[in-house]
Amino acid sequence: MVRSSARWSGSDAALRSVQVAFDVEKQVIDAVRYAAFKNQLSPSDQIRTILGLPCTTRPVRPRLTVTLSDADYALLGQRFGLAPEDKRKIKDALHETLIAFAREQKAPGIGQM
Incomplete structure (x- = not known):
């Protein structure tokens, strides 16, 4: 078995994580997004909060992005x-x-x- 370096050992748990998608009504999506905005969280962190799971810390440098051609x-x-x-x-x-x-x-x- 190949062992990962110490540098990558912290990402082992993340590699085992699975992204879960929810097919819900627009009203649910809007409510979660609004709560995330109001609480200054990402939608993912808002969902984790609703589910009682620990969240990542807030970004140190929040930013807006857009892709320009x-x-x-x-x-x-x-x-x-x-x-x-x-x-x-x-x-x-x-x-x-x-x-x-x-x-x-x-x-x-x-x-x-």
Whole structure:
């Protein structure tokens, strides 16, 4: 039997874990997602909380993600008057757009930015 290195020994339990999917009504999905949002948890951690299971800690650096294609960068470059290749400046413009959106929505905590 091949033994894993000490570096990977902590992941042995995770390798034995099985992801479980629930086919439920949209109302249940919405309720879990809303509770997760309200409690600042991932939907998975919210489900673990509901089930009385231990949860992982909250992310140290919460973030939003979006996948952008080259075509998306071309459209965004046009929108912001930037070269599509200047992904850093486009990302900065997107960042500012999201902050402006949150301010318009009067999202909690935005006034402190």
